[in-house]
Amino acid sequence: MALLREQGGVRTEDEDRVGDLDRTGHTLSAEWDEGAIGTETYARFRDRQPA
Structure with a gap:
């Protein structure tokens, strides 16, 4: 699985996860x-369970 990250609509490739x-x-x-x-x-x- 790949999790491609962005912040404020801008890709942040250094924060992607695989x-x-x-x-x-x-x-x-x-x-x-x-x-x-x-x-x-x-x-x-x-x-x-409920808190």
């Missing part, structure tokens, strides 16, 4: 290869 996505159950993980280090994990919004 990585792999993995879906497990109700979570989505992005393991970044370029532009960021590590893995970010997201839970489906409607599956979250």
